Amino acid sequence: MNDLIVKMTTKLVLPFIQLYGIYVIIHGHLSPGGAFPGGAIFATSIVLFTIVFGLRIGQKRLPHHVSSKLETSGIFVFIVFGLTGILMGYQFLTNQEAGFPMGEWGRVFSAGFIPIITFALGIKVMSAVVTLFHTMMEEE
Amino acid sequence: MTKIFTFLMLGGLLFVLLTSITELPTFGESYAPAHNEISNHYIEQGPEDTNSPNLIGAIITDYRAFDTLGEATVLFTAIAAVVAILGVVHHKQDKGDNHE
Amino acid sequence: MPIEIDFFLNNINYIGAMVLFVIGLYTVLTHPNLIKKVIGINIMETSVFLFFVSIGFISGANAPIVEQGQAAETVVNPLPSAMILTGIVVAIGVTAFALSLIVKIHEAYGTIELDEIMQIRSAEKND
Numbered sequence: 001m002n003d004l005i006v007k008m009t010t011k012l013v014l015p016f017i018q019l020y021g022i023y024v025i026i027h028g029h030l031s032p033g034g035a036f037p038g039g040a041i042f043a044t045s046i047v048l049f050t051i052v053f054g055l056r057i058g059q060k061r062l063p064h065h066v067s068s069k070l071e072t073s074g075i076f077v078f079i080v081f082g083l084t085g086i087l088m089g090y091q092f093l094t095n096q097e098a099g100f101p102m103g104e105w106g107r108v109f110s111a112g113f114i115p116i117i118t119f120a121l122g123i124k125v126m127s128a129v130v131t132l133f134h135t136m137m138e139e140e
Numbered sequence: 141m142t143k144i145f146t147f148l149m150l151g152g153l154l155f156v157l158l159t160s161i162t163e164l165p166t167f168g169e170s171y172a173p174a175h176n177e178i179s180n181h182y183i184e185q186g187p188e189d190t191n192s193p194n195l196i197g198a199i200i201t202d203y204r205a206f207d208t209l210g211e212a213t214v215l216f217t218a219i220a221a222v223v224a225i226l227g228v229v230h231h232k233q234d235k236g237d238n239h240e
Numbered sequence: 241m242p243i244e245i246d247f248f249l250n251n252i253n254y255i256g257a258m259v260l261f262v263i264g265l266y267t268v269l270t271h272p273n274l275i276k277k278v279i280g281i282n283i284m285e286t287s288v289f290l291f292f293v294s295i296g297f298i299s300g301a302n303a304p305i306v307e308q309g310q311a312a313e314t315v316v317n318p319l320p321s322a323m324i325l326t327g328i329v330v331a332i333g334v335t336a337f338a339l340s341l342i343v344k345i346h347e348a349y350g351t352i353e354l355d356e357i358m359q360i361r362s363a364e365k366n367d
Contacts, residue, residue: 029192032303034200036325071219075212082205093205095190102191105308111192117201121212128215132222132336139226139343146269150262157258167251168299170313175298179317187308195304195315199322211329218333222340 010052017045025122029114030106039125046130055137064134067127074124081113253294260287272354274345278338285331289324296320
C-alpha cells in the first residue's frame, strides 16, 4: 500500500497500540483485561504494520523463527511455574500454598505467579495471532 | 421454493427458541441457579486465596489454570493445522526459489 | 400465560442471542460463498457467548473487580465469563482453520462459490 498518509498515521499510532497492549497484559490481575485481550491488542499492531508496509518488511520486524521461539518460551514458563507447585509438595499450578510471595493488595507485583503467567500467556497469544496472519499472507 | 422452506424452518426454530425463554429464570435475577455456591466461593474467598482484584483473572490463571493450559494448546493446534494445510516452507533459500 | 411487553424487555439479552443464532444459521444455509458461511458460523458463536454471559448477570451488580470482603450479590457471576474465554479461543482456532481450507479450495478450483465448485466437480466426474 503506497499511501503517505496511511504510512505516517501507522508510524504515529503504532507505539501507542503496543504500549496499551503491554499495559493490559501487565495489569491483567488488577483491572479488566488479561493475557488474551492484551496479546490480541499487541498482535493487532504488528498486523497493522504488515498490512501497511507489506509482508517482506513485516516479517523482517518479527520473523517466523523469533515468533515460534516466543510462543514456545511462553508455554514453557507456564509449565515451569506450574511444576514449582509439585516441587514444593503440592499439586500442579498451586499458587499461594506453594510459597509464591503474595505481595500487597492492588500492586502490580502481587498475587503470586498470576502476573508472570499472564505475561507469558500474553506473549504466546501475540505470537500465535501474528504467526496465523503471516502464514495466511504468505499464501497470496 | 427452497427459500420458503428455509424461512419456514428458521422461523420454526426461532419460535421454539423464544418459547423456551418462559422456562428460563428471568434475566438479571440473583436467585437464578447459575449463582450457586461455586461462584459465591470464588467471590468471597478469591481475594484471600489469590490476592488479585480481578476475579476473572484469578479464575483463569489460578483456580482453573490447567484449563488455560489446554486453551494454549488449542491455539498451538490451530497454528499447527493452518501451517500444515497451507504448507508454507520457512527456509529462506527454498522460499526464494519457489515464490520469485 | 399472557405475554406482555415487560416479558420482552426483561429478557432482551436472551431474545437477542436467539435472534442472532437464527441470523447466523440463515447465513450458513443460504449463502453459497464460503467466506460468508464462515462469517455466519462466527455470528452463531457470538450468540452463544452472549447467552452464556447473560446467564451470569445480576441486575444492578458491578463487574467482578472486587475489594477485600465484598458481598457476593454486589458482583456479577465471574464463572461464565471465565469459561467463555475458552470458547473465544476455540472460535479463533476454528475460524483460522476454515479460512486456510478456503485458501486451498480457491487454489484448487479458482472460485469460492459453492454452486460453481459443485458444477466443476460434476463436470470432472462426467469426463
